[in-house]
Amino acid sequence: MIPVFKSLEVPKRSYLPQDFTITTWEALAPYVQQLIDFQFTTMESFSQWLSHLSELEAVISEDACWRQIKMTCNTQDPSLEEAYTYFVMEIEPPLKPLAFELQIKLDRSPFKNELDTAIYFPYLRSVANAIALYKEENIAIQADINVLAQQYGATASKMTIHFQEKEYTLQQAAKFLQSSDADIRKEVFELISSRRLEDQQLLNDLFNQLIIKRNQIALNAGFENYRDYKFKELGRFDYSVKDCFEFHEAVKEYIVPIQKKLLQHKKSLLQIQGPLRPWDTNATPKGQKALSPFTDGKDLAAKAIQVFEKLNPYFSSCIASMQSMGRLDLDSRKGKAPGGYNCPLAETGVPFIFMNAAGTHGDVITMMHEGGHAFHSFLSHPLALSAFKEYPMEIAELASMSMELFSLEHWDVFYENQEELKRAQLEELERIIDVLPWIATIDSFQHWLYTNPSHTEEERTQAWIATLDKFSTQEVDWSGLESIRAASWQKQLHLFEVPFYYIEYGIAQLGALAMWRQYKQNKEQALSNYCNALSLGYTKSLKELYQIAGIQFDFSPAYIKELAAFVTAAIEEML
Ligand SMILES: [Zn+2]
Numbered sequence: 001m002i003p004v005f006k007s008l009e010v011p012k013r014s015y016l017p018q019d020f021t022i023t024t025w026e027a028l029a030p031y032v033q034q035l036i037d038f039q040f041t042t043m044e045s046f047s048q049w050l051s052h053l054s055e056l057e058a059v060i061s062e063d064a065c066w067r068q069i070k071m072t073c074n075t076q077d078p079s080l081e082e083a084y085t086y087f088v089m090e091i092e093p094p095l096k097p098l099a100f101e102l103q104i105k106l107d108r109s110p111f112k113n114e115l116d117t118a119i120y121f122p123y124l125r126s127v128a129n130a131i132a133l134y135k136e137e138n139i140a141i142q143a144d145i146n147v148l149a150q151q152y153g154a155t156a157s158k159m160t161i162h163f164q165e166k167e168y169t170l171q172q173a174a175k176f177l178q179s180s181d182a183d184i185r186k187e188v189f190e191l192i193s194s195r196r197l198e199d200q201q202l203l204n205d206l207f208n209q210l211i212i213k214r215n216q217i218a219l220n221a222g223f224e225n226y227r228d229y230k231f232k233e234l235g236r237f238d239y240s241v242k243d244c245f246e247f248h249e250a251v252k253e254y255i256v257p258i259q260k261k262l263l264q265h266k267k268s269l270l271q272i273q274g275p276l277r278p279w280d281t282n283a284t285p286k287g288q289k290a291l292s293p294f295t296d297g298k299d300l301a302a303k304a305i306q307v308f309e310k311l312n313p314y315f316s317s318c319i320a321s322m323q324s325m326g327r328l329d330l331d332s333r334k335g336k337a338p339g340g341y342n343c344p345l346a347e348t349g350v351p352f353i354f355m356n357a358a359g360t361h362g363d364v365i366t367m368m369h370e371g372g373h374a375f376h377s378f379l380s381h382p383l384a385l386s387a388f389k390e391y392p393m394e395i396a397e398l399a400s401m402s403m404e405l406f407s408l409e410h411w412d413v414f415y416e417n418q419e420e421l422k423r424a425q426l427e428e429l430e431r432i433i434d435v436l437p438w439i440a441t442i443d444s445f446q447h448w449l450y451t452n453p454s455h456t457e458e459e460r461t462q463a464w465i466a467t468l469d470k471f472s473t474q475e476v477d478w479s480g481l482e483s484i485r486a487a488s489w490q491k492q493l494h495l496f497e498v499p500f501y502y503i504e505y506g507i508a509q510l511g512a513l514a515m516w517r518q519y520k521q522n523k524e525q526a527l528s529n530y531c532n533a534l535s536l537g538y539t540k541s542l543k544e545l546y547q548i549a550g551i552q553f554d555f556s557p558a559y560i561k562e563l564a565a566f567v568t569a570a571i572e573e574m575l
Helices: 025-037 043-073 078-108 110-114 117-133 138-157 170-178 182-198 200-220 226-233 241-270 297-311 313-324 361-380 393-413 418-451 457-470 482-486 493-497 503-521 523-534 542-548 557-574
Strands: 160-163 166-169 328-331 341-343 352-357
Touching (some): 182 482, 200 226, 200 457, 200 493, 226 241, 241 418, 241 557, 297 313, 297 328, 313 328, 361 393, 361 418, 393 523, 418 503, 503 557
Parallel strands (some): 328 352
Antiparallel strands (some): 341 352
């Protein structure tokens, strides 16, 4: 069912004083300690303890989120950065071991067996899993890994190029790869690539250390390799290594051919005679104007509300209430951190959307995407415990990616011109088709990396080239650029910072396509299933949540083949 929107009231606390805010660790610590010392003797007192713990978690989480929001909205105010750093350096470290003690207290309590498993099962499973993986000797190694992983960000953010007498970060420079002028694209591509190659050895050295330390963590915890350890740590209870391999094969078999066709179509639009080169794949055809869907953040919010209203007033009311509470900061401006996100605010329940909108089509997609995350926050907010709202990526990204596709038929709000509307819609499907093979490539490479932890740099390069070849459309000519291609894995932040955290996007993207197919068959039913699934937070397994959403949690070749046929038909309608 799609609920009727009700504004959220200021929550009444039952454990912490109503006016308590987090200042120092000393002020917070007694409330944590009290929960550790609490003696529950009855089921009732145990339930009360759980709800107190949940309230404390919500207050801490909302406080930490606000510190991050305020800092990213204004990076030029040093006091905001200090407030954030204070939390990370002074509050989180002493909190962590106590939070772990609370998990043990919960796990060891005989009362936990009386909780309703139809709701509590995923929560209790996560707690038991975290305890099972805990190894004292891994704490110091993990701290080293965190420091090393940060070096990747530091190295990557220092990379800039000089083009036409101006300095650009590599992210900023990427816009020139969309130019309709092939000379500009080629020059910028070469500048970016040679800048990356300058740090190739540095990043290789860094990665060598990461592999050794990660492997050690796995061995300490009693696993054969880091891949198997990480599957457990990421709480992948609903799919196996074998399922991931099936996903890779199915993407190669059924998605890569669609990508190949789209590239051929692109080539004809660009009127390129020879083969496509790596700097051509994002190019804009000559004479094509850039899409200009809105003027500023206010206009974006107003149009997004209109689009969501057409889906259901519940959705537009969510965004409107965020707007009236000052929980949308959409415009790009100086002094704002890059990127975009939806940040759930655990206590008050109304999330915050942060963006750097500059009037592009990409911003429209981001708004629809973050809108989906926001609906998930609203829908799951009524659940009793904070832990129920800590849903994994496979369902969180289903919420956001499905919303991109549900909303697509109403983008005429942004594009009055039919031609432009079609272009925008096609771009969305192209992006989906492009990302799936890349996800398979990165995931497949990681399986190799961590099941062959003693590999040499040369073997790693060969494994990467073989993986790229496996998922290649053969439409892009890399001749003369072999060394650039061989090092191209280094641009993927996830490999350094959040290992194995990637296939989730692929699973959710397939799920979103299935949701869209369902939507095209029966809109009301699909939206109702969407809301039903999201309102359950993480109180059911992923398989069950997908089922309630009306789709399968499945990435078998047969299913991917079906979805590929559906997308192909949708694309052909647009070409
Ligand atoms: Zn997202």
